[in-house]
Amino acid sequence: MSRSSIPSITIPFRAHTLGNGMRIVVHEDRASPIVAVHLMYHAGSRHEVPGRTGLAHLLEHLMFEGSEHAPKGAFDDLLERAGGSNNGSTWLDRTNYYETVPSHAVELPLWLERDRMAHFLSVLDQEKLDLQRGVVINERRQSYENRPYGLADERLSELLFPDGHPYGWPTIGYVADLEAMTLDDMRTFYGTYYTPSNSVLVFAGDIGPEEAFALAERYFGDLPAGPALPRREGESVEPAAGHRRETMPDRVSFPRVYRAFAVPGYGTPDWVALDVLAYLLSDGESSRMQRALVREGRIAQDVDTYLYPTELEAVFGIVATARTGIPAERLEEAFERVVAEVVENGVSEDEVVAAVRRTRRDQVAQLANVEERAESLAYAATTLGDPGRFDEVMAAYADVTPEDVRRVAAEYLRPERGATVVVVPAAGEVQDAA
Amino acid sequence: MPHNAAAPRVLPAPALGAPPVPRVPVPERWTLPNGARVVFLPRAGIPQVALRLVLPAGSSADPAEYPGTAALVASLLTEGTRGYDATALNARIDALGASVGAHAGHDFAEVEMTLLAGTLDEGIPLLAEIVTRPTFPEDETERVRAEMLDAFEARQDEPANVADDRTLAEVYGEGHPYGRPSFGTAEGVGAVPREALAAFHAARFRPEGAFLVAAGDFDPAELRALLESAFAHWTGGAEPVAYPAAPARPACAGERVEIPWPDSAQGEIRIAGTGMVRTDPRWVVASVANYILGGSTILGRLGSNLREDKGWTYGVRSAFSAGVAPGGWVAETAVEGEFTPRAVEEMLGEMRRMMTEPVPEEELRRAKDALILSLPRAFETPARVASRFATLEAYGLPRDYWERFPEQVEAVTAEDILAVSREHFDPARVVCVTVGGAASGEQVEESEEEE
Numbered sequence: 001m002s003r004s005s006i007p008s009i010t011i012p013f014r015a016h017t018l019g020n021g022m023r024i025v026v027h028e029d030r031a032s033p034i035v036a037v038h039l040m041y042h043a044g045s046r047h048e049v050p051g052r053t054g055l056a057h058l059l060e061h062l063m064f065e066g067s068e069h070a071p072k073g074a075f076d077d078l079l080e081r082a083g084g085s086n087n088g089s090t091w092l093d094r095t096n097y098y099e100t101v102p103s104h105a106v107e108l109p110l111w112l113e114r115d116r117m118a119h120f121l122s123v124l125d126q127e128k129l130d131l132q133r134g135v136v137i138n139e140r141r142q143s144y145e146n147r148p149y150g151l152a153d154e155r156l157s158e159l160l161f162p163d164g165h166p167y168g169w170p171t172i173g174y175v176a177d178l179e180a181m182t183l184d185d186m187r188t189f190y191g192t193y194y195t196p197s198n199s200v201l202v203f204a205g206d207i208g209p210e211e212a213f214a215l216a217e218r219y220f221g222d223l224p225a226g227p228a229l230p231r232r233e234g235e236s237v238e239p240a241a242g243h244r245r246e247t248m249p250d251r252v253s254f255p256r257v258y259r260a261f262a263v264p265g266y267g268t269p270d271w272v273a274l275d276v277l278a279y280l281l282s283d284g285e286s287s288r289m290q291r292a293l294v295r296e297g298r299i300a301q302d303v304d305t306y307l308y309p310t311e312l313e314a315v316f317g318i319v320a321t322a323r324t325g326i327p328a329e330r331l332e333e334a335f336e337r338v339v340a341e342v343v344e345n346g347v348s349e350d351e352v353v354a355a356v357r358r359t360r361r362d363q364v365a366q367l368a369n370v371e372e373r374a375e376s377l378a379y380a381a382t383t384l385g386d387p388g389r390f391d392e393v394m395a396a397y398a399d400v401t402p403e404d405v406r407r408v409a410a411e412y413l414r415p416e417r418g419a420t421v422v423v424v425p426a427a428g429e430v431q432d433a434a
Numbered sequence: 435m436p437h438n439a440a441a442p443r444v445l446p447a448p449a450l451g452a453p454p455v456p457r458v459p460v461p462e463r464w465t466l467p468n469g470a471r472v473v474f475l476p477r478a479g480i481p482q483v484a485l486r487l488v489l490p491a492g493s494s495a496d497p498a499e500y501p502g503t504a505a506l507v508a509s510l511l512t513e514g515t516r517g518y519d520a521t522a523l524n525a526r527i528d529a530l531g532a533s534v535g536a537h538a539g540h541d542f543a544e545v546e547m548t549l550l551a552g553t554l555d556e557g558i559p560l561l562a563e564i565v566t567r568p569t570f571p572e573d574e575t576e577r578v579r580a581e582m583l584d585a586f587e588a589r590q591d592e593p594a595n596v597a598d599d600r601t602l603a604e605v606y607g608e609g610h611p612y613g614r615p616s617f618g619t620a621e622g623v624g625a626v627p628r629e630a631l632a633a634f635h636a637a638r639f640r641p642e643g644a645f646l647v648a649a650g651d652f653d654p655a656e657l658r659a660l661l662e663s664a665f666a667h668w669t670g671g672a673e674p675v676a677y678p679a680a681p682a683r684p685a686c687a688g689e690r691v692e693i694p695w696p697d698s699a700q701g702e703i704r705i706a707g708t709g710m711v712r713t714d715p716r717w718v719v720a721s722v723a724n725y726i727l728g729g730s731t732i733l734g735r736l737g738s739n740l741r742e743d744k745g746w747t748y749g750v751r752s753a754f755s756a757g758v759a760p761g762g763w764v765a766e767t768a769v770e771g772e773f774t775p776r777a778v779e780e781m782l783g784e785m786r787r788m789m790t791e792p793v794p795e796e797e798l799r800r801a802k803d804a805l806i807l808s809l810p811r812a813f814e815t816p817a818r819v820a821s822r823f824a825t826l827e828a829y830g831l832p833r834d835y836w837e838r839f840p841e842q843v844e845a846v847t848a849e850d851i852l853a854v855s856r857e858h859f860d861p862a863r864v865v866c867v868t869v870g871g872a873a874s875g876e877q878v879e880e881s882e883e884e885e
């Protein structure tokens with residue numbers, strides 16, 4: 001299996017910047033009569049301050065509660081009537097709002113996004129804040145608290161990133177902070193970050209660049225740029241010395257081990273090599289972790305490795321759930337043994353090429369729809385400063401060598417760079433009833 | 435504050451032109467000499483091929499004494515074949531950059547394979563190996579069995595799962611295959627002998643009654659030749675699955691089943707009843723009715739009430755499930771614990787309103803527009819296209835179903851919706867299961883969890 005068998009991935013685009021600094025990116029693809037519109041603000045939970053965690057995400061919820069000319073309910077109503085879909089999401093580095101519509105309706109999301117970018121604060125009130133605060137606290141309960149192992153990731157981030165590091169708190173926020181949030185908090189964050197100069201607007205699908213640029217000018221060109229923001233470059237924090245670990249009792253039947261390492265951020269050459277390493281370790285039944293822990297070792301029900309594409313630094317994680325009667329320590333020993341084998345003996349060219357092909361399989365599937373392509377361009381523009389960096393990152397996979405994989409494993413997966421959370425069945429764990 | 439200066443202009447809401455006509459792909463349909471149907475949906479542009487091989491080998495065909503047989507068989511297809519042991523097989527799949535997954539639903543078993551374009555000549559023979567020549571080796575069988583048994587135990591840790599499983603049992607009863615999850619029971623998986631797995635495979639993994647959907651970037655002539663060659667030795671047909679009669683309504687219709695869950699952060703709520711077969715002519719009416727009630731997470735009546743008005747939940751939705759036998763209907767949510775009984779009352783109230791008050795024309799129009807105009811998105815990617823056409827093949831729906839879907843939706847009236855709502859949303863015809871949260875304090879159904 002040679003490297004020539006690795007398919008290439010590119011997303012062609014044209015870019016333009018409005019007078020107010022808003023960046024416009026257009027990817028034309030006429031295969032289906034739909035257009036994805038993707039608006040990304042460079043504002044995520046890392047732009048919050050301790051004591052107000054969860055602000056960015058709560059604001060995202062409020063953005064769906066109406067603006068001056070599209071009152072509560074109108075946003076979803078107008079888009080659904082037109083056959084469109086829409087959503088938003090908040091993560092560490094960015095918040096995005098996106099709509100996919102049949103191509104006749106492309107102006108609708110632009111008009112709606114303009115309204116909530118320019119005519120939002122006047123209709124934001126305490127009642128909306130209180131209501132969405134309740135929805136978000138229920139989201140936290142449903143997605144984290146009422147779910148087995150649900151709070152492990154939150155604890156892992158707290159351990160991995162030192163005090164005050166902006167990746168140290170969860171995007172959903174802490175309940176006490178959510179309860180303390182005020183309208184002024186919302187207004188300040190919105191006024192600082194929800195501006196043309198801090199956003200990227202991507203069109204993908206059944207539209208050409210000239211039409212898209214003209215529409216962007218019409219709907220956003222007259223808005224004020226917003227305050228200049230300091231680029232928070234070099235915010236990367238050296239990991240705290242020594243491995244941090246914690247054991248969390250939970251209402252679960254089997255121990256599960258979460259281990260994570262802080263590694264170079266999205267798009268760097270080492271990040272790409274680490275992504276290949278993640279696939280090589282646990283994607284596919286023949287991968288090293290699957291064999292060592294599940295298929296041959298038979299100490300785990302499942303094992304997974306993952307790499308987050310975050311900006312300041314990324315997180316490389318390994319998670320495994322123990323089989324009946326297996327203590328968590330055996331999983332940790334196996335993690336370390338598998339990584340040590342990679343570091344000491346290296347990996348083969350065939351193994352790397354196969355892993356790269358599997359990354360391609362997932363990338364190709366993900367990029368099959370225009371919504372994902374729009375997000376990929378917006379994300380590269382937001383976190384790497386240039387939508388064209390997306391193609392470069394994709395191309396870099398084909399150049400990853402066995403030595404790169406060995407080196408990044410040796411450099412970044414040392415225990416002293418990591419943190420571990422072990423979730424164990426709480427004492428007397430029995431689902432008995434009253 | 436950047437927005438306090440001169441207020442930005444107000445732009446008029448855009449006037450939209452005529453919507454585009456959805457491009458429903460026209461598949462190429464043919465049949466292998468052994469009787470397996472094939473649906474080809476070639477489309478260049480995305481260098482991948484999605485293959486879905488579907489067989490009438492779901493859990494409804496499980497031997498009565500071994501629920502979970504179909505699930506275990508599906509999981510073991512990739513654990514060794516006559517041509518390759520498990521290690522060699524997985525090494526081949528992983529080296530291709532392919533993915534293979536097999537699972538059993540209630541009606542069908544499905545093998546899904548994703549191949550990078552240009553790897554069909556290696557991938558298709560592997561697909562045939564997996565589907566037609568598994569050996570169920572003892573060592574791998576016992577490992578997978580042990581993993582499944584652990585998964586059964588872990589499943590009981592999550593209130594949402596407990597609610598789902600109990601709801602199936604309440605709607606269909608223990609005797610119906612839809613009355614338990616398609617992965618069966620721990621007892622069945624633990625006890626089924628390897629010989630029974632091989633026998634299930636030999637009886638049910640047969641080309642007559644099976645179909646394959648291929649979508650993506652491939653040359654039809656090349657793929658056809660590869661399939662004809664790889665599946666040439668495969669023959670025969672499976673007996674039709676015998677479904678017991680579905681109950682007309684849940685045994686405990688009109689009642690509450692409350693399962694305590696100490697210290698739960700939320701109350702899980704399922705309100706469920708019987709639905710209809712996928713081929714039922716009222717399916718489209720039911721889809722529109724359900725869309726209005728709870729098919730649209732935020733704008734549906736359930737979501738507007740519980741999330742947007744009350745703020746009690748992150749989400750609530752409802753759906754009819756498709757089945758060869760009559761499937762079910764369920765509305766599901768998780769709410770702040772103390773509001774559990776009130777949320778149930780609100781949901782039942784919305785259901786009652788669906789069956790007593792005609793849907794206003796405006797609301798009906800919006801639902802129709804949403805369902806019809808979203809069709810172009812439904813046919814965007816090879817995976818979505820494959821899924822839409824697999825539905826037609828699986829249930830024997832007309833070939834022009836998707837072309838005719840808009841006019842069928844358009845024909846739905848408010849009276850149709852009242853009629854289908856009376857049949858499926860009537861609080862007297864559904865059972866309500868809650869796990870955790872505050873108790874209703876009324877008509878608590880004694881259940882074994884409450885000993």
